[in-house]
Amino acid sequence: xxxIVAYVGSxxxxxxxxxxxxxxxxxxxxxxxxxxxTDDNNSIVTYKQAGKVSDLLEFIGDNDTNGSIGIxxxxxxxxxxxxxxxxxxxxxxxxxxxxIHNGIIENYSxxxxxxxxxxxxxxxxxxxxxxxxxxxxxxxxxxxxxxxICGDLFYDSIRIALNEVVGAYAIVVIDKxxxxxxxxxxxxxxxxxxxxxxxxxxxxxxxxxxxxxxxVIYLKDEEVARLNKNQEVExxxxxNKKKSADIQKLEQSIESIEKGGYDHFMLKEIFEQPKSIxxxxxxxxxxxxxxxxxxxxxxxxxxxxTADRLIIIACGTSWHAGLIGEYLIEDLARINVxxxxxxxxxxKNPIVTNKDIVIAISQSGETxxxxxxxxxxxxxxxxxxxxxxxxxxxxxxTTSGGxxxxxxxxxxxxxxxxxxxxxxxxxxxxxxxxxxxxxVDRENYDFLINELNAVPERINQVLNLNDSIEKIALKxxxxxxxxxxxxxxxxPIALEGALKLKEISYIHAEGYPAAEMKHGPIALIxxxxxxxxxxxxxxxxxxxxxxxxxxxxxxxxxxxxxxxGDTEVKSIADHCIEIPxxxxxxxxxxxxxxxxxxxxxIALMRGCNVDQPRNLAKSVTVE
Numbered sequence: 032x033x034x035i036v037a038y039v040g041s042x043x044x045x046x047x048x049x050x051x052x053x054x055x056x057x058x059x060x061x062x063x064x065x066x067x068x069t070d071d072n073n074s075i076v077t078y079k080q081a082g083k084v085s086d087l088l089e090f091i092g093d094n095d096t097n098g099s100i101g102i103x104x105x106x107x108x109x110x111x112x113x114x115x116x117x118x119x120x121x122x123x124x125x126x127x128x129x130x131i132h133n134g135i136i137e138n139y140s141x142x143x144x145x146x147x148x149x150x151x152x153x154x155x156x157x158x159x160x161x162x163x164x165x166x167x168x169x170x171x172x173x174x175x176x177x178x179x180i181c182g183d184l185f186y187d188s189i190r191i192a193l194n195e196v197v198g199a200y201a202i203v204v205i206d207k208x209x210x211x212x213x214x215x216x217x218x219x220x221x222x223x224x225x226x227x228x229x230x231x232x233x234x235x236x237x238x239x240x241x242x243x244x245x246x247v248i249y250l251k252d253e254e255v256a257r258l259n260k261n262q263e264v265e266x267x268x269x270x271n272k273k274k275s276a277d278i279q280k281l282e283q284s285i286e287s288i289e290k291g292g293y294d295h296f297m298l299k300e301i302f303e304q305p306k307s308i309x310x311x312x313x314x315x316x317x318x319x320x321x322x323x324x325x326x327x328x329x330x331x332x333x334x335x336x337t338a339d340r341l342i343i344i345a346c347g348t349s350w351h352a353g354l355i356g357e358y359l360i361e362d363l364a365r366i367n368v369x370x371x372x373x374x375x376x377x378x379k380n381p382i383v384t385n386k387d388i389v390i391a392i393s394q395s396g397e398t399x400x401x402x403x404x405x406x407x408x409x410x411x412x413x414x415x416x417x418x419x420x421x422x423x424x425x426x427x428x429t430t431s432g433g434x435x436x437x438x439x440x441x442x443x444x445x446x447x448x449x450x451x452x453x454x455x456x457x458x459x460x461x462x463x464x465x466x467x468x469x470x471v472d473r474e475n476y477d478f479l480i481n482e483l484n485a486v487p488e489r490i491n492q493v494l495n496l497n498d499s500i501e502k503i504a505l506k507x508x509x510x511x512x513x514x515x516x517x518x519x520x521x522x523p524i525a526l527e528g529a530l531k532l533k534e535i536s537y538i539h540a541e542g543y544p545a546a547e548m549k550h551g552p553i554a555l556i557x558x559x560x561x562x563x564x565x566x567x568x569x570x571x572x573x574x575x576x577x578x579x580x581x582x583x584x585x586x587x588x589x590x591x592x593x594x595x596g597d598t599e600v601k602s603i604a605d606h607c608i609e610i611p612x613x614x615x616x617x618x619x620x621x622x623x624x625x626x627x628x629x630x631x632x633i634a635l636m637r638g639c640n641v642d643q644p645r646n647l648a649k650s651v652t653v654e
Contacts, residue, residue: 033119033133034105036239037203039213039260040230044101047232052084052103055298058235058440059107060643061119063087066129067098075129075207079118083643100210102203104131109259111156121160123167124151127207130166130183132159133235134199134220144194158198164235166204167194181532186267189214190255192362193269199399203233212259217250218270221397221424224248224256224264226278231258237281237419238440245281249423279423284571297443297535297641300493300628305487306446309435310621311455312484321480323463327416327432331388334414336467338388340367342381343411344373344404345392348446350528351455353392353618354523356457363471363479364464366535373400377407385412390433393417394441396424405429418456420449436461441644445534446583447627450527451490451620458616459485482614486621489611493624496608502626503590503606504632507561513540514555514587515626516548517565518575524565524619528626535644536634545571545578558586563629564604565622568594569615579603591628592622 037653040042049366062077064087076098080090084105104119120129136142139158139245142165147153151164170188175486184233185206199219206213215222215233225232225240232240237247248264250256254274254577257265266274293299316323328335341360343353350372357368373391377400383389389408393401396419405426408415417426419434420441427433433528436452437617462479465471471479507513513532517525526542533540543552556562562582567576575601581588582605591604594612601607610621634641 033107033235034200035103035133035203035233035235035517037102037131037205037213037215037233038230039100039211039258040227041099041260042230043096044098045096047239047243048103049084049088050088050242051234052105054238055123056084056105057444057643058180059105060084061106062115063103063105063406064118064120065101066104066120066122066205067096067101067325068207070099070207070210072095073207073210075122075126075205077120077122077129079115081114082116098210100205100213101215102129102131102205105365109135109158111550112183115265117155117157121155121163123155123163127379128163128167128170128204130159130163130202130204132162134218135200136162136196136200137198138196139198139328140262162192162196162200162202163204165195185209186214186255186257187271189216189268190269190271193218193253193255201235207467211261212257214255214257215250216255217401218252219397219402219422220252221395223423223586224250224258226264229260231260231264233258233344238442242283242534246278247281248276248278251428252419252425255268265453276444280423281310295443295631295641297445297447297631298585300441300443300447301624301631304448304451304624305494307436307438307452307488308490309453309519310439311452312459313437315459315465316480316484318426321477323459323466325434325459325463327434327607328460328463331414331432332467335388335464338366338386340387341368342383342387342389342408343368343370343392344376344389344401345370346400346410348374348450348527349392349394349398351523351527352450352453353390354526355454355520356390356460358523359461360464363461364468365470366464366468371404372403373398377404381407383408383413384410387413388416389413391426391430392418392420392453393419393424393426394421394438394446395419395597396421396426398426402426402429414436416589418453418634420452443646444647445531445630445641453621454619455483455486461616479614479616483618485613486617489621490624492611493621494628496625497628500608500628501632504629504636505607506606507588507632508636510538510559510561512555513538513561514548514552515540515542515563516545516575516578517542518545518571518607518617521565521567521622524626525541525563527623528563528630531627531630532633534647535630535641536637536639537645538633547577548581553585556582556585556587558588560587562587563590563626565592565618565620566597567592567602567610567622568597568612569618576603592625
């Protein structure tokens with residue numbers, strides 16, 4: 032949730048930290064802060080401020096920011112309100128150490144009580160300050176018991192303290208008496224180390240690092256790294272076992288995390304969807320035979336071909352993608368599919384066996400509830416597969432196999448291209464599974480492959496409607512409620528369209544199966560209620576038209592997503608947005624695009640921050 036950045040080397044740390052925080056602000060933007068070890072007197076200077084990074088910059092002004100080592104943090108509040116006191120970094124009681132933390136310390140209350148009994152006085156409401164004081168307490172205890180002050184004392188104090196912690200963390204800690212190194216550790220929250228020339232960078236993801244180096248280490252759970260600018264990386268587990276550093280090449284570019292001429296990241300990412308789907312498909316469909324090759328799944332195809340049940344676990348937008356996957360896999364591969372909210376699955380004592388296949392979907396690969404649900408699936412012997420966007424993320428390391436979406440960095444908090452690439456992968460799964468189980472004849476299979484290959488160009492056609500969708504948005508920007516309706520494979524699109532509007536415009540919106548409208552929601556319909564209906568030709572069209580008639584009979588204001596050339600719905604609806612003709616299985620990839628654009632324009636007209644909607648963060652790494 033929160034964003035972490037740190038630097039040690041020969042450069043001035045401050046500009047690196049600020050630029051890094053600006054790139055990480057999508058992970059949290061309630062407050063921000065930095066701490067630097069000054070060059071002149073080896074003390075830690077800390078600047079913190081409620082609000083965005085821009086507020087922090089204004090607060091710092093012309094104050095002293097010298098120093099070549101420092102840490103920075105942008106916060107999504109969990110414990111305590113987003114004010115200056117609760118902002119990170121948090122200092123030790125004597126000011127010797129400073130810490131930034133992402134995650135939740137679940138046993139912070141009991142730890143706090145013990146520390147208070149030892150005389151520690153807390154300034155903030157955060158669990159992070161508890162962790163800082165715990166490390167300080169362990170260090171002072173170690174110092175008293177140690178005959179010699181050795182270089183490993185603080186390193187070991189961090190490691191020992193983390194053994195007492197229950198929960199998730201990504202931390203970086205600096206010591207005012209050592210301006211050449213800092214320490215980083217993680218469990219359940221991502222942390223990447225960038226390796227430069229006698230310098231190190233640490234961040235929650237690669238975006239603050241790309242500009243400086245392409246050599247990175249993805250720290251693993253329960254590992255603690257010492258990063259000294261004059262030495263090689265040293266990594267130990269919290270159980271004091273030495274680990275070798277797995278250095279990888281970073282495959283991202285600086286252009287991928289910048290706006291590229293667009294006003295907002297969200298708009299850029301909506302318009303990137305043709306390219307991201309091309310990248311998702313690249314190398315996975317044999318152009319000569321149309322056969323699908325999924326390298327991360329290939330070793331498990333024999334089990335898939337005989338599976339009785341798939342369980343898809345996910346949260347938020349990824350859950351909506353999973354619902355579409357249920358329709359696709361059941362229809363094409365004839366495998367029973369269940370889709371579960373990961374947050375519910377992990378606590379419901381689920382029935383999972385070694386005959387099941389569990390597929391976890393997550394953009395970041397770090398979603399806390401999804402990871403916890405995966406562990407339950409593994410404990411019960413299920414084969415686990417992952418669908419995610421971030422190379423080296425926790426889900427990719429936890430699952431037996433899986434597939435990357437290759438959407439590229441998604442900075443906008445409201446997911447767009449991550450969703451369509453997840454659906455693309457699920458369609459690849461459904462088609463490949465249908466090959467293995469021989470449930471789709473070759474002619475129809477080839478037709479679907481051709482349709483899938485045509486999706487990027489068809490999305491471009493829909494994107495060309497942006498100006499007309501903006502005009503529709505103008506008519507509905509002041510609405511208080513929206514209702515979204517869809518049937519079959521487009522019912523999850525109704526859910527996703529409603530979620531996009533809620534997330535970025537703060538308008539209450541609900542998605543329903545169109546036929547369920549008569550079972551309650553129809554009571555809401557009046558002349559003030561906008562209703563968005565996905566009414567494409569290929570999915571129970573006649574029945575959806577009947578639902579539209581019911582809406583109009585009660586005065587509802589109707590926006591319809593229709594197939595190109597439609598005349599029947601056009602004669603009824605107030606506004607129609609046409610998508611190109613395609614197979615039923617392809618329609619979700621096209622019908623979602625107008626709903627993303629509609630939400631974007633409505634939010635913009637309401638003065639909302641579309642890239643950083645209130646109370647949200649991109650990667651939900653805590654419960």
